[in-house]
Amino acid sequence: MSYRLHIPKTLQEAVQIKKETGGTYLAAGTDILVNHRHKDDLIALEKIPGLSSIEEEKDYVRIGSLVTFNQLEKSSLVKEKLPALWQAAYNTAGPQIRNRATIGGNIGCFSPASDSVTALLALDAEVELFDGKTCREKLENLHFLDNTAMITSVLVPKRFGFSAFEKVGKRNAMSVSVINMALARNGSEVRIATGCMGPQVILCKDPSSVLEFLYPINDRWGTIEYKTAVARKLLDKLTKEAGL
Amino acid sequence: MKEKNCVGVSAARLDGPDKVTGRAVYTADIHMEGTLEVSLVRSPVAHAMLKGIRAPHLPDGSFLFTASDIADNHIPSIFSEQPVLASDHIRYQGEALAIVAAPTKELADKLVSKVELDLDVLQTVDGIEDALKEDSPHLFENGNICSTFHSEKGDTEKAFTECSLIVEGSFETPVQIHGFMEPEAAFCCIDDKGRLSIVSSTQNAYSDLYTAATATGRDHETITSRAATVGGGFGGKDGNTAQVYPAVVTHLTGKRSRFIYSREENIRWGMKRHRSLTHAKIGFSKDGHILAADCSMLLDTGAYAMLGPSVLRLGIEHFTGAYHIPNVKLDGKLLYTNHAPASAMRGFGAPQAAFAFENLLNRAAAKLGLDQLEIRKINAVHKGQKGPMGGENEHEIGLEEALDKFAQSPFYMEMKNNPVPRYGYGLAVGMMSSGLGKHVPDTCHVIIDRTEEGFTVRTSLVDIGQGSQTALAQIAAQALGTDVCRIDMQMGQTDGNQDSGSTAASRSTFVCGNAIIQAAQKIKEGQDHAEGVCAFPEASGEAIHTYFAFMVQGAKVKINPESGAVDPVWMHSTTETGCVINPTLLNGQIFGGIAMSLGMTLSEQIRYRNGITLENSLANYILPSSMDVPRLTNDFVEKEEPTGPFGAKGMAELPTVAVAPAVTSAVSSLMGGLEINRLPIDRMEILKAGRKA
Numbered sequence: 001m002s003y004r005l006h007i008p009k010t011l012q013e014a015v016q017i018k019k020e021t022g023g024t025y026l027a028a029g030t031d032i033l034v035n036h037r038h039k040d041d042l043i044a045l046e047k048i049p050g051l052s053s054i055e056e057e058k059d060y061v062r063i064g065s066l067v068t069f070n071q072l073e074k075s076s077l078v079k080e081k082l083p084a085l086w087q088a089a090y091n092t093a094g095p096q097i098r099n100r101a102t103i104g105g106n107i108g109c110f111s112p113a114s115d116s117v118t119a120l121l122a123l124d125a126e127v128e129l130f131d132g133k134t135c136r137e138k139l140e141n142l143h144f145l146d147n148t149a150m151i152t153s154v155l156v157p158k159r160f161g162f163s164a165f166e167k168v169g170k171r172n173a174m175s176v177s178v179i180n181m182a183l184a185r186n187g188s189e190v191r192i193a194t195g196c197m198g199p200q201v202i203l204c205k206d207p208s209s210v211l212e213f214l215y216p217i218n219d220r221w222g223t224i225e226y227k228t229a230v231a232r233k234l235l236d237k238l239t240k241e242a243g244l
Numbered sequence: 245m246k247e248k249n250c251v252g253v254s255a256a257r258l259d260g261p262d263k264v265t266g267r268a269v270y271t272a273d274i275h276m277e278g279t280l281e282v283s284l285v286r287s288p289v290a291h292a293m294l295k296g297i298r299a300p301h302l303p304d305g306s307f308l309f310t311a312s313d314i315a316d317n318h319i320p321s322i323f324s325e326q327p328v329l330a331s332d333h334i335r336y337q338g339e340a341l342a343i344v345a346a347p348t349k350e351l352a353d354k355l356v357s358k359v360e361l362d363l364d365v366l367q368t369v370d371g372i373e374d375a376l377k378e379d380s381p382h383l384f385e386n387g388n389i390c391s392t393f394h395s396e397k398g399d400t401e402k403a404f405t406e407c408s409l410i411v412e413g414s415f416e417t418p419v420q421i422h423g424f425m426e427p428e429a430a431f432c433c434i435d436d437k438g439r440l441s442i443v444s445s446t447q448n449a450y451s452d453l454y455t456a457a458t459a460t461g462r463d464h465e466t467i468t469s470r471a472a473t474v475g476g477g478f479g480g481k482d483g484n485t486a487q488v489y490p491a492v493v494t495h496l497t498g499k500r501s502r503f504i505y506s507r508e509e510n511i512r513w514g515m516k517r518h519r520s521l522t523h524a525k526i527g528f529s530k531d532g533h534i535l536a537a538d539c540s541m542l543l544d545t546g547a548y549a550m551l552g553p554s555v556l557r558l559g560i561e562h563f564t565g566a567y568h569i570p571n572v573k574l575d576g577k578l579l580y581t582n583h584a585p586a587s588a589m590r591g592f593g594a595p596q597a598a599f600a601f602e603n604l605l606n607r608a609a610a611k612l613g614l615d616q617l618e619i620r621k622i623n624a625v626h627k628g629q630k631g632p633m634g635g636e637n638e639h640e641i642g643l644e645e646a647l648d649k650f651a652q653s654p655f656y657m658e659m660k661n662n663p664v665p666r667y668g669y670g671l672a673v674g675m676m677s678s679g680l681g682k683h684v685p686d687t688c689h690v691i692i693d694r695t696e697e698g699f700t701v702r703t704s705l706v707d708i709g710q711g712s713q714t715a716l717a718q719i720a721a722q723a724l725g726t727d728v729c730r731i732d733m734q735m736g737q738t739d740g741n742q743d744s745g746s747t748a749a750s751r752s753t754f755v756c757g758n759a760i761i762q763a764a765q766k767i768k769e770g771q772d773h774a775e776g777v778c779a780f781p782e783a784s785g786e787a788i789h790t791y792f793a794f795m796v797q798g799a800k801v802k803i804n805p806e807s808g809a810v811d812p813v814w815m816h817s818t819t820e821t822g823c824v825i826n827p828t829l830l831n832g833q834i835f836g837g838i839a840m841s842l843g844m845t846l847s848e849q850i851r852y853r854n855g856i857t858l859e860n861s862l863a864n865y866i867l868p869s870s871m872d873v874p875r876l877t878n879d880f881v882e883k884e885e886p887t888g889p890f891g892a893k894g895m896a897e898l899p900t901v902a903v904a905p906a907v908t909s910a911v912s913s914l915m916g917g918l919e920i921n922r923l924p925i926d927r928m929e930i931l932k933a934g935r936k937a
C-alpha cells in the first residue's frame with residue numbers, strides 16, 4: 001500500500017490540492033485506510049485549525065468535522081441536547097476507534113451503517129461544506145459529496161425535546177450495525193431514521209409508514225425476516241419512549 | 245500431606261513482564277537481512293483437478309516452487325494423506341499449490357497474482373450433508389468417509405424398552421476458529437552448523453522438524469526447531485500451519501525466509517473446530533437414573549484428516565458425559581468435504597457432544613420433575629465404575645463433591661429462588677480427559693541442571709500462552725525445595741532435548757510435572773544434572789482415556805426483547821481437577837475457555853458457500869469482545885490425584901465443554917422450554933418463540 005500524503009494547513013490549501021490531484025480527504029482513516037478505499041493522493045485534514053470543537057449556538061450545536069466520537073461521548077452538551085447523537089457515539093466501535101474516528105468521516109463514508117448519520121438525520125442536521133466558499137446543506141438532501149466539497153462542520157438543531165437512538169449489532173462493542181434507528185420529536189414534528197435497511201440511511205417523517213420504506217436484503221448479518229422483525233420492535237420501543 | 249509453599253499459590257506469571265512490556269519476541273518480530281517473504285499460490289476453487297501451473301517471469305532473487313520440488317510430498321499426521329503442495333487433485337479453496345518467495349511481501353503477492361492455473365473444476369462437496377449423498381463426487385478413492393467409530397456396552401435396545409422416559413434430539417454446532425491473537429508464522433534460516441533452523445509459532449517443535457525433514461529430504465540431525473513466544477494455540481498450531489513452506493524455501497535456496505499468515509488466511513485456511521451433527525437418545529427410570537444412551541456424531545473434517553480421527557474418538561468417548569450408564573451405544577463418522585481441514589481445537593470433540601447430551605439431560609429433568617443438579621447427582625460417575633466403553637475409571641473423580649460445592653454457591657441459591665423473572669438460569673456439567681489417549685506415544689522428557697543461580701529446567705514442550713512454564717517452575721521449585729525465582733524454564737526447542745510431544749490434550753502439567761519431580765529427586769540426591777521421564781499412564785481396560793477433570797457450569801442470562809440477543813450476565817462454575825498448582829492461572833484458563841465457548845454459543849461461525857467461507861475478517865467473524873463477557877466466578881474442589889504432580893490433573897480444555905448447554909438451558913428456562921438445538925443461537929428463533937409466549 002503506497003500513496004502520497006498531503007498535509008495542508010488551511011482549508012483553501014486543502015481544496016486546492018483536492019482540485020489538482022483528485023485525491024481523497026483523510027480524517028482519522030479508520031474507514032478509508034482499513035478498507036483501502038482511497039486513490040493515490042491522501043489529503044490529511046488534521047492540521048487544519050478550527051475543525052475540532054463542539055460549540056453551542058442559538059438554535060444549533062455546531063460540531064466540527066474532526067470532532068471524534070470520544071469527544072461527542074464526553075460532551076455534556078451533546079448528552080443533554082442531542083441524546084440520539086450521544087447514544088450513537090457511545091455505541092460506535094470501541095474506545096480505540098472512538099478516540100480517533102471523526103463525525104465528518106462517518107458522514108463521508110456514506111455508509112448505510114454509519115451510526116451517527118442515523119442520529120443526525122433524525123435530528124435534521126445540516127452540514128457546512130467548503131469548496132473555496134462555504135455553503136450549507138441539509139443532511140437529508142445530501143446524497144453524495146461532490147468532488148471537491150469538504151465537510152467543515154455539522155449543525156444540529158436543538159429544537160427536538162425528545163430524541164433517542166437504538167443499535168443492534170452482533171456483539172456489544174466493535175460491531176457493525178445490523179440495524180439502527182433514531183427518532184426525534186418536537187411536538188407534532190417526528191423524524192425517524194433507519195440504517196442498514198437499504199443502500200442509505202432512510203428517513204421517514206410518519207411513524208406509521210416507516211416499515212413500508214425499508215428494503216432490507218439477506219446478507220451475512222441477518223435475513224430479511226429478522227431485520228424486519230427487529231425494525232418493528234425498535235420502532236415500537238422508540239415511539240413508545242417518545243410518547244407517540 | 246507434604247507441606248506446600250511453591251504450589252497451590254498464585255505465583256506471578258514468569259512471562260508476564262516480557263509480554264506487557266513488549267520485550268517478548270514472537271515469530272513475526274524476527275527481522276533479518278535478506279529474508280525472503282513467502283506467499284502461497286492458493287486454489288481459487290474448492291474442488292478441481294490441477295492440469296498445470298504457469299509461472300510468471302521471476303525477477304532475480306525471486307523463486308517459485310511446486311510439488312515437484314518437494315522431496316516427499318506429504319505432511320506427516322494420522323493418515324498423512326495431505327500433500328505439502330497439491331499436484332493433481334485440489335480438495336479445498338485456498339489449498340497450497342505453489343510457494344513463491346521474494347525479497348518483499350508485496351512482490352511475492354504480485355507474483356502470486358500473476359501465476360496462471362489450468363483447472364478442471366469439479367462439483368463441491370459442501371459439507372456433511374453433501375458428503376453423505378450417494379451421488380456426490382469422492383475426495384479420495386475410498387469415498388468421503390474418513391474414519392468411523394463404534395462402541396457398544398450392554399444391551400441398549402432392551403434397556404430402552406424398560407425406560408419410563410426417553411428423550412431424543414438432533415443437534416448442530418458450527419465451525420469455529422481458535423481466534424488466537426498471533427496468526428500462524430514461521431521463520432527459517434541455515435544456522436552456523438549448516439542445519440535448517442525453524443523458528444515458529446507452534447505447539448510442537450518436534451513435529452515441525454519431522455514435517456520439514458519429510459518435505460526437504462533432510463536427516464533429522466540437520467534440522468533444528470524451536471518455538472518463539474507463542475501468542476495462543478488452542479489446538480490450531482498443533483501440526484503444520486506455516487512452517488513447512490519457508491522450510492522448503494530455505495532448504496532449496498539457502499536463504500532466510502519467513503511466512504506469516506494474514507488474518508484472512510488464518511480465518512479461511514487455518515485449522516478449525518469440526519462442525520458437528522449429533523443425535524442422542526437417552527432413556528431414564530422413573531426416579532431419574534439413566535438406563536441407556538444411544539448417541540451418534542458426524543464431523544466435517546474438511547479436505548484432510550489431520551487429527552480428525554482422534555477428535556471423533558474423543559468426542560464419542562465423551563458423549564455420555566460424566567455419568568454412569570449401564571447400556572451405551574456410540575457411533576461416529578468423520579467425513580471428508582471440500583472445506584479447509586478441521587483438526588484439534590480445545591475440547592477436541594467433547595463440546596459438540598456435550599451440547600447434545602447436557603441439553604437433553606435438562607429436558608429430561610424438567611419432565612421428571614427433577615432439579616438440574618439433582619439429575620446429575622443421581623447419575624454422577626464414581627471411581628471404580630465402568631465408563632461408556634466398558635473400561636473402569638481407575639483414577640480420582642470428584643464430581644459429586646463438585647456438585648455439592650456448586651449446590652452451596654450463591655449462584656445456585658439464586659437459580660433456585662429465581663427472584664427476577666427476566667433472568668434465566670441453567671446448568672450443565674463438563675467432563676474432559678487429559679493425555680493423548682491409548683496407543684498414542686505420550687512421554688515427556690525433562691533435564692534439570694544445577695547452575696550458579698539455581699536450576700535450569702529444560703523440555704521440548706512449549707508454553708503456548710497458557711502459562712505452563714509458571715506452573716512447571718512452581719512444581720520444580722517445590723520438588724527441589726527452592727524458590728520459583730531460582731528456576732530458569734527453557735522450553736520449546738529440539739536442541740538438547742528429546743521429543744516430548746505436543747502441548748495438547750491438557751497434558752503438560754501432568755506429564756511434564758511428573759517428569760520434573762522425577763529429575764528433581766535425583767538432583768536432591770546429589771546429582772548436578774538429571775533427566776526425568778514420564779509416560780502418561782494409559783487406560784488399562786476398554787477406554788481411550790483414563791484421567792478426567794470435571795466442571796459444573798452455571799449460566800444466568802437475559803434476553804434483549806428487541807433483537808432476540810442472548811446476554812449472559814453471570815457464569816459460575818465449580819471445577820474438580822485434582823490439586824490446584826496455581827489458582828490464578830487456573831481461573832485464567834477457566835475464564836478464557838468460557839469466553840471462547842460463549843463465542844461458539846452466541847456469535848462465532850464459519851459458513852461455507854460452494855466451499856468458500858462467508859467470513860474473512862475479524863469484522864465479520866464475530867469473536868466476543870470484553871463487553872460481551874459476563875461476570876465470571878469459579879471455585880474448585882481439590883481431590884488429590886495420587887499419581888499427579890502434587891495431586892494435580894490436567895484441565896486446560898475443560899472449560900469449553902459445558903458452556904453452550906448451560907446457556908441454552910438458561911435461555912430455555914426463560915422462553916417456556918424453547919428447545920435450542922443449533923449453535924450459534926439463532927436470534928430469529930428467540931424472537932419467534934417470544935412472539936408465541
Ligand SMILES: Cc1cc2nc3c(=O)[nH]c(=O)nc-3n(C[C@H](O)[C@H](O)[C@H](O)COP(=O)(O)OP(=O)(O)OC[C@H]3O[C@@H](n4cnc5c(N)ncnc54)[C@H](O)[C@@H]3O)c2cc1C
Binds near residue numbers: 028100101109
Ligand atoms: C473496528 C472498527 C469498528 C467500527 N465501528 C463502527 C461503528 O460502530 N459505527 C460506525 O458508524 N462506524 C464504525 N466504523 C467505521 C469508521 O470508524 C467510522 O465511519 C468513522 O466515523 C470514520 O471516520 P474517520 O475519521 O476515520 O474517516 P476516514 O476513514 O478518514 O474517512 C472516511 C471517508 O470520509 C471522507 N471524509 C473524511 N472527512 C471528511 C470531511 N471532513 N469532508 C469530506 N469528506 C470527508 C474520506 O474521504 C473517506 O471517504 C468502524 C471502523 C472500524 C475499523
